[in-house]
Amino acid sequence: MRSRISTDLGTAERAGTADLAFLPAHGEELADLPVQRTGKGFHFDLAYTVTDLKTLTDHSN
Numbered sequence: 001m002r003s004r005i006s007t008d009l010g011t012a013e014r015a016g017t018a019d020l021a022f023l024p025a026h027g028e029e030l031a032d033l034p035v036q037r038t039g040k041g042f043h044f045d046l047a048y049t050v051t052d053l054k055t056l057t058d059h060s061n
Contacts (some may be wrong), residue, residue, distance in 0.1 A: 013044045 018041025022030035 013042065015040065015042050017041060 007032045020038050020040040022033060022035075024031040
């Protein structure tokens with residue numbers, strides 16, 4: 001797929017203290033692991049709007 005983006009990219013980043021949690025998920029064992037320590041954390045968001053998609057190659061057959 002090729003996408004056409006019609007808006008400017010919106011980004012936000014922050015640095016500061018960090019929290020870490022592994023949420024329970026079926027078939028996964030990460031939630032059973034205790035978090036030993038965390039340090040500085042970074043968070044980054046990216047948002048954009050796709051207004052048109054073009055199929056480059058059809059692999060459905």
